[in-house]
Amino acid sequence: MNYQTKRVLFGLLLAAFLSAPIFAQSPAAVETLEQLDGEAAKLGAAIxxxxxxxxxxxxxxxxxxxxxxxxxxxxxxxxNQLAAVLVNQGGSGYTIITGPVTGAAGENAYTLSGEILQLGSNIRVYTKLTRSQDSSLSAVWNTDFVLGSFIEDLTAVSSSSSSGRVRRDSYETDSRDAPVTAALGAWISRTIHEGDEDWFQVSSDRAGQLVLETANSSFDPYMELYDESGHNQLDENDDSGDGSNPRIEVNAEAGQIFIVKVRGYGSGETGDYRFRASFEAVEEDATEPNDSIEQATPLELGSEPVTASLRSRSDVDFYRLEIPAAGRLKVYTESRMDTLLTLYDGEGEILDEDDDSGSGSNARISRDVPAGTVYIKVRGYEGERGSYTLHLEF
Structure with missing residues (x-):
């Protein structure tokens, strides 16, 4: 082989060496404690x-x-797990200690520590062996995990709602123009870190009542609903769900696309939560159409409570009631949403109205009325939509 050929071959080998990755391993998909124990055992054996x-x-x-x-x-x-592996599987050449290393013992002392980083959709653990005497690095191991739900839970940072020390979740970076696709019926675990807002795209595969909600939140989340463009706001909500979680109900058409934004109620709110878009079975509203006094649905005292729904931001429901003799009438709603009640006399003049005197954000009116016709109007606060039950007592 002549000199020129050797030189070319050497160049090719050097280029191949330089282009090869320093670490070549596939991230481990870990979804159980037993699988994680296995990965820790492999790392412990290398140590x-x-x-x-x-x-x-x-x-x-x-x-x-x-x-x-x-x-x-x-x-x-x-x-804790690596310490257990070293104690249980190691030989007699070393001793695990818990306190500081001082004096002459420092000559043979080492510290095992690590740094965990999120790299795209993976978690990488850099485990370092350092000489205690001069802090020189003796060895480094890297272990990669797929950022699935199990590892995601283990890397969540415990924090109060006022803290910004909340990690970015595996769906970042998302935006109004690049929202995360939310499969219908499936919960998505996410976090709101400092200065963050999360965006989702929901595609309706059929006509019906679409429910958008958060759950298991460690802070106070706020939800905004937009049309497909992501710029025309259709609705917003703070606390209509469980606890301080938002919940929006929207009548969807087949093939309709919505954009949803979730943020903290306050600018400093951070924490973890789950989001879901799902369809809810809706019974036919037998009270419709009753959008005006002229269309008011007749009710009778002593009858069963009436269950109905407000299907749009402008929807209102009217009911007509005949009072046989003067007495005290009690009217109240039972609902997840924030309802408003207005009571009219037979001429359409307002007798009373209420927002939150009932349970939660429900409305309640209790007042003396004369014999004759009265009308009741039910609507959602600032256009809130959803189902409700109307109760009458006399």
Whole structure:
């Protein structure tokens, strides 16, 4: 082989070496504790092998495995699980200690610690072995995990709603123009970090009542509903769901697309939550049409409560009631949404109205009325939509 050929071959080998990745491994898809224990055992075996090359009489202590500067369940797990692996499977060449290393013992002392990072849709754990005497780095191992729901829960940062120390979730970065697609009926786990807002795209596969809601939130979330453009706002809600969670009900057509934004109620609100878009069975509203006094649905005292719904932001429901003799009439709603009640006399003059005197955000009116006709109007506060039950007592 002549010199020129050797030179070309060497160049090709060098180029191939330089282009090869430093680490070549596939991220582990871990969804159970048993699988995570297996990955920790593999890492522990590699650490034990390295310690065997450093001599005997070693003193090993564990430092922190931090996730982007914060404590997480995954970091605590790695600290304790690796210590257990080293104690139970290691030889007699080292001792695990929990306190600081001082004096002459520092010559054979090492610290095992780690840094956990989110890299796209993966979590990478850098485990470092450092000499305690001079902080020099003796070895580094990297372990990759797919950021599935199990690992996602273990890397969640415990924080109060006023803290900004909440990690970015695996769906970032999303925006009004690049929303996350939400499959109907499936919960999506997400976080709101400092300065964050989350965007979802929901496609209706049939006509019906579409319910958009959050749950299990560690802060006070706020929801805004837009049309397909993401710019024309259709609705918004704060607390119509369970606890401080928002809930929006919208009448959807088959093939209709909605854009949903979730943010903290206040600018400093951060935390984790779940989002879901699903269809809810809606019974036919037998009271319609009753959008005016002239169309008011007749009711009778002593009859069963009436269940109906407000289907749009402008929808109102009117009811007519005949009072046989003067007495006290009680009218109230039972609903997830924030309802308003207005009571009219037979001439259409307002007798009373109420917003939140009932349970939660429900309306309630109790007043003396004369014999004759009265009308009751039910509407949602600021156009809220949803189902309600109207109760009458006399």
């Amino acid at each position: 034990i092998q390295k310690l065997g090359t450093l001599g005997t009489g070693l003193r090993i202590r564990f430092g922190e495995f931090s996730f982007e500067g914060s404590d997480t369940s995954l970091g605590t797990y790695l600290t």
